[in-house]
Amino acid sequence: MKKWTITMFVAALAAVTGAAQSLDDLNIQIHGYATQGFLYSTNNNLFTTNSSSGSPAWTEAVINITSQPYPKLRVGAQGRYELLGNIGGTTLSLDWAEADYRYNDKLGMRFGKVKTPDALFNEVQDIDPAYIWSLLPQSIYPLTSRNSFLSHYGGVAYGTLQPDKRLGKLEYRVFGGEGVDVANDPTLTLGEENSPVQLPNGWTGTLYGGTLHWVTPLKGLMVGSSDLAYQYWSSLATLNTGTTTINGSQYSWPCQYYWNYAQYEHDKVMVAGEYSRQQYAGGTTFPTDPSANSTFRVDVRAWYAMATYRLASKLIAGIYDSQSFDHQQPLQPVRYSKDWAISGRYDFNTYLYLKAEQHFVDGTALGYDANTNAGGLRTTTRLTLLKMGVNF
Amino acid sequence: MKRLLIGFLTITVALAYAAHAQAQVIVIANPGVKAAEISKGDLKDIFTGAATSLPDGARVVPILLKAGTVHEEFLKAYIGKNDTTYRAGWRSLVFSGQASMPKSLDNDAAVVEFVAHNSGAIGYISSSSPHEGVKVLAVK
Numbered sequence: 001m002k003k004w005t006i007t008m009f010v011a012a013l014a015a016v017t018g019a020a021q022s023l024d025d026l027n028i029q030i031h032g033y034a035t036q037g038f039l040y041s042t043n044n045n046l047f048t049t050n051s052s053s054g055s056p057a058w059t060e061a062v063i064n065i066t067s068q069p070y071p072k073l074r075v076g077a078q079g080r081y082e083l084l085g086n087i088g089g090t091t092l093s094l095d096w097a098e099a100d101y102r103y104n105d106k107l108g109m110r111f112g113k114v115k116t117p118d119a120l121f122n123e124v125q126d127i128d129p130a131y132i133w134s135l136l137p138q139s140i141y142p143l144t145s146r147n148s149f150l151s152h153y154g155g156v157a158y159g160t161l162q163p164d165k166r167l168g169k170l171e172y173r174v175f176g177g178e179g180v181d182v183a184n185d186p187t188l189t190l191g192e193e194n195s196p197v198q199l200p201n202g203w204t205g206t207l208y209g210g211t212l213h214w215v216t217p218l219k220g221l222m223v224g225s226s227d228l229a230y231q232y233w234s235s236l237a238t239l240n241t242g243t244t245t246i247n248g249s250q251y252s253w254p255c256q257y258y259w260n261y262a263q264y265e266h267d268k269v270m271v272a273g274e275y276s277r278q279q280y281a282g283g284t285t286f287p288t289d290p291s292a293n294s295t296f297r298v299d300v301r302a303w304y305a306m307a308t309y310r311l312a313s314k315l316i317a318g319i320y321d322s323q324s325f326d327h328q329q330p331l332q333p334v335r336y337s338k339d340w341a342i343s344g345r346y347d348f349n350t351y352l353y354l355k356a357e358q359h360f361v362d363g364t365a366l367g368y369d370a371n372t373n374a375g376g377l378r379t380t381t382r383l384t385l386l387k388m389g390v391n392f
Numbered sequence: 393m394k395r396l397l398i399g400f401l402t403i404t405v406a407l408a409y410a411a412h413a414q415a416q417v418i419v420i421a422n423p424g425v426k427a428a429e430i431s432k433g434d435l436k437d438i439f440t441g442a443a444t445s446l447p448d449g450a451r452v453v454p455i456l457l458k459a460g461t462v463h464e465e466f467l468k469a470y471i472g473k474n475d476t477t478y479r480a481g482w483r484s485l486v487f488s489g490q491a492s493m494p495k496s497l498d499n500d501a502a503v504v505e506f507v508a509h510n511s512g513a514i515g516y517i518s519s520s521s522p523h524e525g526v527k528v529l530a531v532k
Binding site: 027029031033062064066068071072074076078095096098100102104105110114115123124127129130131160266267310313314316347350391 | 442443444445449451453472474475476477479480483484486487488489490491492493512
C-alpha cells in the first residue's frame, strides 16, 4: 500500500509539472511555522524531558509546499523537524504528501500519505498555530502517541451533502490504508521503556474508518462522530530473558476506536466536548520459547470539555478538563489521568504568537517515562508551559 | 427626560453609522460568474474554505484583502471572526493538507484587477472604490 500510494503521488506530481507551461501555471505556495516551548513541572518529569528542572527541549519546525495547477487538483507535501525531550531531534519526517482531486463540494479524494480525518482535532493535532492550547487535551490527543494516528498511507474520500437546507449539512470523510508507526515513534519509545519486549522495526498495519459531521441548523453548532478500525503487527519483537535475547513477533486483534463530539462557536465564544473509547488486544509470540508468549489488552475511555473566550482582538483565554481511564489497568494512579488546564494565547501580529498554559494533573497514565523518572512517579504533577510560535 | 432623549439620539446615530459602515463593503465577482446574488451562508462557506462552488455549481476562488478597514468589516459582517482567528482557520486547512491559502492582495484596486481577469474569482472591496470590469453580487 505504501509503495502504491507513493508511486501514484509521484506520477501525479510528474503529470502536473510536465503539463505546466511555466512556474506561474503551477501556482506554488510555500508556508511554514516554527515553535519553541518551555516546560516546567513539579514532582514528575514529563514527555521524556527534564521538566522538573525546566526544559526547553520542545522544538518543532514545519515546511509546507503546495501546487494547484488546475482548479480541481492540488498536490503538496509537508516536512517536519521535531524535538521533544529524548524523542526526535535528529531527522526530518514527512507529515504528508498527497494529491487531492476535488471533483465538486460533494466529492473529493486525496491519496498519498494523508492526514487521518478522525476525532474532532486529529487532522490539526500537530498544527500548533491552529489553536490556543499548548497541549490539546491529553486524554484524547496524547503528545507521545500522536504519530501513530496522525496520518496513514492510503486515501480519503470527502465531501459535503445537503439533502435539505432546513436540516443543515453533512460533512463526511471515509478513509483507509496502511498505518504508520516507525521504530523511533514516541509511542514505541515510551512503551518499550515500560516493557521487556522491544520492537526494533516498529509496527505496521491496516486501518479504515469514517467521520460524519452534522453542521446543524443552529448557527455555530456542529455534532460529529468518528470510527476507526485497525489491526497492526510487528515482524520483529525481541525479549531479553536475562541469559539471552529471543526473537518473535507481535500482533493485535482487530482494534476499535471511536469518538463522539460537539463544538459550538459564536462570536467570541467556543465550547467543545469529546468522548472516546479505544479497545484493543493482542499478543507477542516467541517460537523458540513459547513460555515467554504474552497477551495484552487495553480499554481506554476518555473525555474532555473545553471553552475559550476572546478577551481582545489579539488575546484569547481558555480552560479545559480532560480525563482518561484505562479499564484494564489495576486500581492505581497508572489507571487514570485527570488534567485541568488554563491557557492563554496572544497574537502579536499575523506571524508571531505566544502561549502560556498551566496544568493540574492527577494520575500517571499519560506522558510519563521510566528513564526520566527513575525514582518512581508521584500521583500529582503541576505543569507550566510557555510556547512561542512564528508562521508564514 | 433631556438625558433620556440625548441617550436615545446617540444610540440611534451609532446604529445608523454601524449600518452605513457595513453597507460600504460590496462583494464582487468575475463577470463569468452567472449568479447575481449569494447568501450569507454560502459567502461564509466560500471564504472559510468549506465550499469551492456556488449553489449553481459554478466554481469560485476567494480573494482576500491583506488588511484594512474593508477587510475587518467584511470579516465582521459575513464571517463572524476577527483577522487572527480567520487566518488561523485557513492555516489549519493549509498545514493539514486540506486547502491552499487564498490569495491576499494589498488594496481594492488590486482585488478588482485580479477578479476582473481571473475566471471564478470572488472578492470584496469598498463600495466607493472603482470596480469596472467586475460584477457586484447582492448578499441576501
